[in-house]
Amino acid sequence: MNTRTRTLQRIKKRAPGSPVPKDHKELEERIDKKLSQLQRHMDERLDKIVDALHVLDESLRKVSGRSAWDVLYDRTRNESCDFAGATFSLQWYWHKGKNSAIGYEDFKGHVQQMIEDTCRQARREHWLFQGLVVISDWHHKGQRQPDGHHKGYNGQDYHIHILTFAKPKTEVLKYMAKWWGDKNLGQYVRYGGFKGTIRYNWSVDYGWYVYLLDNYKGSTKGIGKIITMNTNKYNHHKAGEWISGLFKKTWSAEDWRLFMRPIGTYDRGAADGLVEQYDEFIEFDEGGDTVRNSPT
Structure with a gap:
């Protein structure tokens, strides 16, 4: 029937x-x-x-x-307020020289859309944050110099570095990483046979800000770009008047310098065990330079 x-x-x-x-x-x-x-x-x-x-x-x-x-999804959040950073690179098949290589305009479009969606999600979830995203094709070479900067070279594959000051500190970067993975641009890998293209740097100091500037200034002309992002949805969050005031307007370069810990004081004790110490990460092609340690 x-x-x-x-x-x-x-x-x-x-x-x-x-x-x-x-x-x-x-x-x-x-x-x-x-x-x-x-x-x-x-x-x-x-x-x-x-x-x-x-x-x-x-x-x-x-x-x-x-x-x-x-409550609905039984989520437990890390409610601390702190600085954090991340690096998002591309899957190998999007790299330069591949038949499926992604163009700069397409790459920039993905980044801008991710930022818009992140700010929208932050307002919906009442996250408080300030953020910087740097689009780059520059890669550092060697250790940090005494003045806090790195030497390096450009012409590498497109990638982004992110700096946030957020409450809760983890949610913004986690959302962005999921967005990056959902679009199949890259993924986070803790350990195993594959190397991930997403790397978190929790509780960063001012050295991470300087590193972002190095990426911006060292990139090929027309490639390097700094995008600011923040949410001013502060009035529904129990952050206190002083904390809430930090998110009412976009921070200037001087604000980042004043509020961040000095270079060389990366707070490993505040990492909260949220990232596996030996996570697998590669910033560029398999034949290129592998980045395993934070520049901060």
């Missing part, structure tokens, strides 16, 4: 005396109409549930600092 026959029998049972259309097209139209009505009814119910969750969300944030979505 096929689906149409079963549907006809149900119509006969549930609506005795009502005419059963002989034409299948007419039957399909009636079924589609019923399904549309059901879908509209379900959407209205879902909208009411979401509205109720938002009301609950505001109440929870006032008394506990947690959101309704934390």
Whole structure:
């Protein structure tokens, strides 16, 4: 017995005396109409549930600092407020010289879209953050010099370095890393046979800011780019007036210098064990230079 026959029998049972259309097209139209009505009814119910969750969300944030979505998904957040950094590189098949190599404009477009989506998500989740993203084709060579800068060379594969000051400190970078992975641009690998293209640097000092500047200034002309990002959705978060004030406007270069820990004071004790110490990471092609340590 096929689906149409079963549907006809149900119509006969549930609506005795009502005419059963002989034409299948007419039957399909009636079924589609019923399904549309059901879908509209379900959407209205879902909208009411979401509205109720938002009301609950505001109440929870006032008394506990947690959101309704934390409770719903049983999420535990690291609520500390701190500086963090990351490097996002490309999968090997997007590298220069490959048949599938990604062009600069496409790469920049992906980065800009990721930033827009991240800021939108931050407002939705009430994350507080300031951030810098540097697009680069520059790679450092050797150790940091006494003045805090690195020597290096450009013409390498496109990649980005990120610096954030956020509360909670991990959520923004985690969201961006997931976005990067979902677009198949790269992925984080803790250990194994493959090397990842995403590297976190938690609790960074001012050396990371200088490193971003080196990438920007050292990149090929027309490639290097600095993009600022932040969220000013501060009024619904239990951060305190002083903390909230840090996120009301985009930071200047002087703000980063004043607020960050001095070069050479990278806080390894505040890393919270969130990143495997021996995570596998490669910034460029397999035949190129492998980066295993933070420049900070």
